[in-house]
Amino acid sequence: MEYTVQKLGSLAGVSTRTLRYYDEIGILKPARINSSGYRIYGQKEVDRLQQILFYRELGVSLESIKDIVTAPSFDGAAALREHREKLLEKKEQLELLIANVDKTIALTEGRMNMSNKEKFEGFKKKMIDDNEKKYGKEIREKYGNDTVNKSNAKLKNMTQEQYNEVTALEVQLKLTLAEAFKTVDPVGELAQKAADLHKQWLTNYWPEYSKEAHASLAQMYVDDERFTAYYDKEQPGTAEFLRDAIQIYTGLKK
Amino acid sequence: MEYTVQKLGSLAGVSTRTLRYYDEIGILKPARINSSGYRIYGQKEVDRLQQILFYRELGVSLESIKDIVTAPSFDGAAALREHREKLLEKKEQLELLIANVDKTIALTEGRMNMSNKEKFEGFKKKMIDDNEKKYGKEIREKYGNDTVNKSNAKLKNMTQEQYNEVTALEVQLKLTLAEAFKTVDPVGELAQKAADLHKQWLTNYWPEYSKEAHASLAQMYVDDERFTAYYDKEQPGTAEFLRDAIQIYTGLKK
DNA sequence: GATTGACATTGACGTTGCGTAAAGGTGTAT
DNA sequence: ATACACCTTTACGCAACGTCAATGTCAATC
Incomplete structure (x- = not known):
């Protein structure tokens, strides 16, 4: 089975722009280019796109995804653990922020009604x-x-x-x-x-x-x-x- | 007291680029421009910068900060409450992500060669x-x-x-x-x-x-x-x- | 008064992950 | 032949600046 950008796009639920972008940054190249310059993808590319989208869902940057999917024997789990740390840090920062916002609201609310x-x-x-x-x-x-x-x-x-x-x-x-x-x-x-x-x-x-x-x-x-x-x-x-x-x-x- | 960009910058802990940017987007204009085109800030601008940085610390976008500091009688508390909602949403998403990452790690660890x-x-x-x-x-x-x-x-x-x-x-x-x-x-x-x-x-x-x-x-x-x-x-x-x-x-x- | 060094200015590109035209070629059905 | 869907590349836009680059200004020193 072969796919053009739109077919692959609707199959995987991404825009054609995304596919062209992935081609551009080199994380998903089409299997071949036909005589008219159209991008043609095969099953291998479908699988790879699934992988990419999987990591994307987890919030991994395309830069990191590139390492994961291009290096054949890359330790995905290690990358994920690292990523997890970052997420936890973000979460802590967010919680701090929320606490601060709460405090500020409480402070300003003291005079809100007046x-x-x-x-x-x-x-x-x-x-x-x-x-x-x-x-x-x-x-x-x-x-x-x-x-x-x-x-x-x-x-x-x-x-x-x-x-x-x-x-x-x-x-x-x-x-x-x-x-x-x-x-x-x-x-x-x-x-x-x-x-x-x-x-x-x-x-x-x-x-x-x-x-x-x-x-x-x-x-x-x-x-x-x-x-x-x-x-x-x-x-x-x-x-x-x-x-x-x-x-x-x-x-x-x- | 009057300040040039660098003085105000080091006073408030921001870069000169930031001050030029704030001027550019109109949230902090210098009190005046001297004959050589230098930006000169006064006490009013220092205070305003404090306000801006305060909201920035809380993660509010400059766009929203603009509304808060330019409109004289803007309801800052309401803006903050709205902002708080966004933060909470972000936090939930993050927690979802982390949970997924955890599961994926657990999965990959259970079966190394996925x-x-x-x-x-x-x-x-x-x-x-x-x-x-x-x-x-x-x-x-x-x-x-x-x-x-x-x-x-x-x-x-x-x-x-x-x-x-x-x-x-x-x-x-x-x-x-x-x-x-x-x-x-x-x-x-x-x-x-x-x-x-x-x-x-x-x-x-x-x-x-x-x-x-x-x-x-x-x-x-x-x-x-x-x-x-x-x-x-x-x-x-x-x-x-x-x-x-x-x-x-x-x-x-x- | 000339040089130096610190500081000022305005561009303008880079960052991240695409969305969104614009301008034009291709495939296929009618 | 025409219409119409789908393909291509090029390129600006988004947030909030960081980071040169090229050039002008101020104060101090030789």
Whole structure:
């Protein structure tokens, strides 16, 4: 039995373009070319196409399939095992992504229903008040009333857009910090990026940035168990790690 | 503070090419262009880039990011939820792939020297497995988890001998079906023999036979184009013919 | 003031696996 | 002879940039 492109195509469920492409990249050459230049395939080619499609279904790249089907005694199982690893990696990444997206949605959903500005204003006020009650006293003692008041004023004047930005920054910080923590190296690039993100995040609340205040706050993350609990939620030791990274970032390691 | 491409790039951790690309597709235009044609970015652009990178981290396409960052009051959360759905779909597909790869590995490992033909057999099995995944829910609902699980276990435990038997049955079925198809009579003897062979073949995969499941699968051969393609390979219309024959065989013609 | 080296610019091709024309030749039935 | 289905090659398009290549600019040094 001999087949032209379309016959083979409909037989195997692929387009003629695909067959021409496979010819082009050399993974499936026709048995012969007739006098008019038509591609003619035989049974051998049908079988080979089945093989190709089989691996394609499994998500193997044509490049790899080429190795598998051209080398006569290629270890297909080994190739598949390798491929499997890649798939698993992809899957993990995907799961991470989904988790992050979920977190972001949850974060933004906190204010989703308050789409109107008034509620948003109310939320911001409440946040300031909560913060005041929780940490106000210590912060006031440390940085003075004036600084705190200015910070609160800044927060109040935040637009929705800015607020979203801060939220995004927070998520980014968390992600980066989690990654950095795995490296166990507070001097490393990731850790320093986390420290930098933390600074950026901070400048949204602090009217003025200073290395000393930054480093001091980092120390507080370790000293104050409420902060520690927040940062260590996913991975114990994260608060300490962040402090180290920030101390290096600010150059104020003591 | 003003930034050139490289400064902004190293600040945000992206290449200059990326910045030029973002300019090109219009999601991040520089604040201004200086007299020498250099791109100059300001604080607003830095913030915007942060936003873009944030969504990029979450795997959102630049196309979608464009909508999010250009439209001032775009519902980012809704976009994310939509994106989340896509991610979940991707994940499911990936899991299917991995499961198939695993099975293939198991198969090849069980029988080291799998000829091309046997690989094609693996492909057919995969189709059945796919069917499980696709219709598994309905089947499980219809016949209960236990039945389906037993079926899967059965498939895994097939010996080589049994495997050969199934292959032989399949060949017989194909021949008989091809002959029967010529008679154009699904009620005829040949067609009914084909239906019976199909039942025998099936019982190698299904722990329990039921007319309803059999008829349902036959219908699926027509509804699912992958199966249709398989059966119609030699003669278009064969899948439909087989379904008709089986419906009569089971006495469940609706 | 001339050279150097780092940095900027605009093209433009390469990547992956085909889809989708466009422009034209071939096979076969009427 | 005409129609019509099917074949061919050529080539752009898709996503998100990486990677030259050719050329212009800025700041510092000889």
